Amino acid sequence: MRRRFCDSLRKEVDLLWERIFTHPFLIDLGEGQLPLDVFRFYVKQDYVYLLEFSRCLGIAAAKAEDRETMRTFASLLDASFTVEVEMLERLGQKIGIAADELRTSEPAPTNVAYTRHLLSVAYAGTVGEIMAAMLPCMWSYQEIGERLLDQSGLTRNPIYSEWCATYRTQEYMDLVSWYRRLVDDLASESGSLVRKKMRTHFVLSSRYEYLFWDMAYRKEAWPL
């Protein structure tokens, strides 16, 4: 029964996520034909994003109710600096982004907007709200991974293939399952007010997921 909260969130953003899956960035990527400079732009933005996402994990750890949840956040936070950052650094090297270039990347406007949304929820909200805001990133990447798997074009591009494989490992799927279970649990323990906010954050983060792909495709810059 608890499972229903995430299921109902997923239903609510169904059309919105469909727009993500059919965005030219992911279509082109699945056909192995996404221009490399667009992918490079994306990787640099993702690297910056990951850092701010990690800050939210730190706050979630600080606010966690019980020792076990806290331990998991602590472990995820640590992994974001070892497993994930290193994955992006290795990927960066392969596509010609120097470590220094990666570290000094400036966030594009949509990236700033998305991460400030996450950070302000993290500081002002409950753990349930924080998780609901962070979930669309985790979860939509899993579905993207599953969808791209079927694309024959992807397999012809080893770089894109390898990137995509990250989100289809058992480890990653277990992580998303843990997130969803936690969000379901937290929703069931929460009142109508917090649940409403969780829903709002989830939808807004889903919008930002779409906008993030679009930002990368357009290699978005500040207008001034």
Added chain:
Amino acid sequence: MRRRFCDSLRKEVDLLWERIFTHPFLIDLGEGQLPLDVFRFYVKQDYVYLLEFSRCLGIAAAKAEDRETMRTFASLLDASFTVEVEMLERLGQKIGIAADELRTSEPAPTNVAYTRHLLSVAYAGTVGEIMAAMLPCMWSYQEIGERLLDQSGLTRNPIYSEWCATYRTQEYMDLVSWYRRLVDDLASESGSLVRKKMRTHFVLSSRYEYLFWDMAYRKEAWPL
């Protein structure tokens, strides 16, 4: 000597603010020819913005070092709900925005991005950083007021005239002076690290000021 920090901030954003002053929204407004529906859109967004801006004042009050600064923030926060909100509600009535419509306005994307920037600085930063992030709004409106004063077109439009007059009262100018003095004081007590962050926040908020006018002019909507 202390005065120099705000002066140097002002210099840094000179071109950027010039872009604000010459944005079609303000040019059209100064000529009394801004379409009323565009102005209505702006007023509703400003109403939403003010609420989030007030949240930042609450956090600034909580973080203030001394009793006097805290008392001033408390007084500003209270005024934002009496003086400012009521000014917008009266203005809204005159241009055909029902109180209910005002209160249920949804923030446009740029408004969300701007206020999340302010909120995340408010929660994560020092009082100096919070003030530096909030200053461009306060200060640029004063300069906008001064510039528009010379426009003959404005005086032919009593609505726009009256709105503009708000930012040219002695009271408003005193408020901006207090903000600037506080930012100067806080900068002089801060180290290189916080000063650098104050500068960054000030520039980003200045960008958002430009984008806010542009958002209103385009009656920006979520792309999905």
Added chain:
Amino acid sequence: MRRRFCDSLRKEVDLLWERIFTHPFLIDLGEGQLPLDVFRFYVKQDYVYLLEFSRCLGIAAAKAEDRETMRTFASLLDASFTVEVEMLERLGQKIGIAADELRTSEPAPTNVAYTRHLLSVAYAGTVGEIMAAMLPCMWSYQEIGERLLDQSGLTRNPIYSEWCATYRTQEYMDLVSWYRRLVDDLASESGSLVRKKMRTHFVLSSRYEYLFWDMAYRKEAWPL
């Protein structure tokens, strides 16, 4: 039905509050025989406490869900610097505490512990939690006011009488009613998890209320 949350909180701390009402500080005060230096110590500590309590109001304003609640917090925060601080300053003058002495008072250990409890709840918790933590102070003073009213000894001491009268004004009682109603509302909108935390905060703050009177009676100092 909503009323029941505060009622159940009140029941839970009944014995604990009885210990407050029968603490020698309040017994002696009610008999008009509390040594003035003990009362002076208390007033200085209360002055320091009020400042930290106000910080929590600032954060509560920042986190409030709706405009009306936010407006009330803003107004309470402002009042705490006008009405309440000034009341204590006037009282201080009458009993020989110079304004400077009041402003530079150092918090005793129990005062630090109590206010850090309030502040950490304010930063980490929901508005419901913040209110639940702040309520015992507001509410127990109202009951103290009612109890002391019957004491014939009190009326013979104009200073103590006047101090006590503050907590028996209609305005103060309305304020406590507003707090209780808000706590009831927030509890009814909250889930089991937040309600449990609200209860825990309320009990801890009630303990600190007792300890605060005891601190004053002992003129508590840091052991080192």
Added chain:
Amino acid sequence: MRRRFCDSLRKEVDLLWERIFTHPFLIDLGEGQLPLDVFRFYVKQDYVYLLEFSRCLGIAAAKAEDRETMRTFASLLDASFTVEVEMLERLGQKIGIAADELRTSEPAPTNVAYTRHLLSVAYAGTVGEIMAAMLPCMWSYQEIGERLLDQSGLTRNPIYSEWCATYRTQEYMDLVSWYRRLVDDLASESGSLVRKKMRTHFVLSSRYEYLFWDMAYRKEAWPL
């Protein structure tokens, strides 16, 4: 030159720390004669303390300026749940504290006061302030370890010996050095205001360190 900030902090608390080193708890422990039930009480309180300390590490990670500092906080936070918690759990088993008893320990009043101080600094302050508040715990344990090393009585008690050895490993000393270096660096980048607050937090945490040992020795309970 940077080193001077921590050095000056250390000098400021010299008498206070001397009181720690000569507290009966540590004297008795060094003679191998501390009653086991007192040590058990201490271990349970330390276990609770560690959890709250870890929350502060989460917030410090969220607020860290640069990637490297953030990575270190993330790694410390993770280690606090693996290395340190497990050390206490193993120690607990040896002295007859069941895992469940450890996990459900309630914090004594001084423990609550100390951790709320740390948490409120963590939420309201800069990384420099957070570190300055956390440093006395880390650093004083290293000095305690060094002092106890010379005590012949300690070696006769394998439990106390082993506990003490934790704080004399190269790894622990490297950790304290890293903390001190970071505090020195952050102080040098900070202005007079933040440096003053860092000093205040460091002194208060040092006081709480003394009070913590005293709390354990007295097996402190809530008076009501």
